[in-house]
Amino acid sequence: MDAKQPGAQTPDTARMSDPDAAAPAPDAFFMPQTWDPSRYAANARFVAELGAPVLELLAPVPGERILDVGCGDGPLTQKLADLGCLVVGIDASAAQVEAARRLGLDARVGDAQRLSFDGEFDAVFSNATLHWMRDPDAAIDGAWRALKPGGRFVGECGGENCVAKVRGGLERALARRGIRMEDHNPWYFASASEYSDRLRARGFRVESCEVFPRPTPLPKDIRAWLETFAENFLRPIETAGRSAFLDEVQEDLRAALQGPDGKWTADYTRLRFKAVKP
Ligand SMILES: C[S@@+](CC[C@H](N)C(=O)[O-])C[C@H]1O[C@@H](n2cnc3c(N)ncnc32)[C@H](O)[C@@H]1O
Numbered sequence: 001m002d003a004k005q006p007g008a009q010t011p012d013t014a015r016m017s018d019p020d021a022a023a024p025a026p027d028a029f030f031m032p033q034t035w036d037p038s039r040y041a042a043n044a045r046f047v048a049e050l051g052a053p054v055l056e057l058l059a060p061v062p063g064e065r066i067l068d069v070g071c072g073d074g075p076l077t078q079k080l081a082d083l084g085c086l087v088v089g090i091d092a093s094a095a096q097v098e099a100a101r102r103l104g105l106d107a108r109v110g111d112a113q114r115l116s117f118d119g120e121f122d123a124v125f126s127n128a129t130l131h132w133m134r135d136p137d138a139a140i141d142g143a144w145r146a147l148k149p150g151g152r153f154v155g156e157c158g159g160e161n162c163v164a165k166v167r168g169g170l171e172r173a174l175a176r177r178g179i180r181m182e183d184h185n186p187w188y189f190a191s192a193s194e195y196s197d198r199l200r201a202r203g204f205r206v207e208s209c210e211v212f213p214r215p216t217p218l219p220k221d222i223r224a225w226l227e228t229f230a231e232n233f234l235r236p237i238e239t240a241g242r243s244a245f246l247d248e249v250q251e252d253l254r255a256a257l258q259g260p261d262g263k264w265t266a267d268y269t270r271l272r273f274k275a276v277k278p
Contacts, residue, residue, distance in 0.1 A: 031092055032132070032186030032232035037073045037099035043220055043228040048075035050216070051127040054156035057208075057274050060085050064122040067146050069112045069139070069155075070129025074100030080125070081105060090115070115142030124153045131158035131187050131271075136195070140202050147277045153204060159211035159271030160191040166222065166266060169252040170233050173245055179236050186232040195271055204275035216268040222257055223250045225266060 055076065060066060062084030071077040071089025073096050080087040089107035091097050100107035112126075113135045124143040133139040143153045171181040190198075196209040218225055223246050226233075234242050258264050 033229070034231060035072070035091075035093035035096045037095055039228055040073060040096070043218075043224045045075075046216060046219065047128045048072070050214070051076050051156070054125075054127055054154065054272055055079060057272065058123060058125050058152070058154040060123070060125075065120060067117060067121045067124045067143075069115075069124060069126040069143065070132070071100055071105070071107055072096045072129075074103045074105045074107060076125075076127055077105050077107065078103050088121075112142060113138040115139075115146055117142070117146035119145070119148050121146050122148060122151050124151070124155075126155035126157065128157055130155055131162065131189055133188060134186070136188055136190065137198055137202070140198055140204075144202050144204065144277060149277060151277050153199070153275045153277070154273070156270055156272040158187065158189050159195075159269045160189055161211075161213075161267075162187070162189040162269040163267055165256050166225075166230075166253065169222075169249045169256075170226075170230065172252060173249045174233065174236075176248075177237065177245075181233070184232050184236055189269070190271060192271065192273075195273060199273065199275045203277065205278055207274045207276060209271070209273035209275075211269055211271045214268045214270045216266045218264045218266055220264070221250060222253050222264050222266070223247070225264070226250075 058066075060080055060083050064085050066080050066085045066087045068077045068080065068087055068089040071091050072093075074089060077087050077089040077100060087106070089097070089100050089105055090110040090112060091100070091107065092109065092111055094109050097107045097109050112129065113133055124146055126143075130136065130139060140153075147153065167181070174181050174184075192209045192211045196206045199206050199209070226246055226249060234245065237245050257266065
């Protein structure tokens, strides 16, 4: 995070006394995705709702200072604050940070690949964010520096083969337009061994790291999911053609991802880990 970003402050409270006192800056760096809190709440509330097991792995203790990396609109940050933790949320999206602040949380705009916290936290936590890091080592390095000695880094995100079927549908529709998917891929879906190696290379002791399938029922259809999470693949397509593109991907994926009851399920996998800074 650079000097322009408010995340460089020292955390001192679980909740800001006046959350409107310092409005978040507009996104200060390129993001592959616009995060619209109302669309996110309608189409992606399951992301935080399914975060209970990683919170359990974190095992937060009241009074601990915790950094929530990619806090989004703050539902899990709020759980940590409600438990009595002194939690600071960081998110790249000014709109998501604003939504988190409306909950009374200490949320700040910042890039998780450029964190500047120094030995301040008992734990660094992250849910559903680290696969958006195109420079995963920078994110791991920032978590390392933010932790006190003995602190833990506990996270969950998309892992190897995450949404492989969805990506297949996107890739086919892009290829029909002469576009290479990899040129627009915002995601990094690591295997457990690869991510463990990265954590160990930075000095972490890896207590657990696993990738497992987590088929995820969606609140709406796959088109709504794509609109919420796959914006970067729409960028190379002219605006007038985007709706047809989404329809085409949805039709392609219908047989694979829609059940006989009409409900859609995305083929998520999760990478979940706990690592300790000795
Ligand atoms: C799927 S949401 C998860 C939000 C929250 N952790 C939850 O469980 O609901 C992913 C979040 O990661 C944030 N994000 C993406 N890239 C980021 C980056 N480089 N630095 C910080 N946050 C980032 C997005 O703005 C978004 O709010």
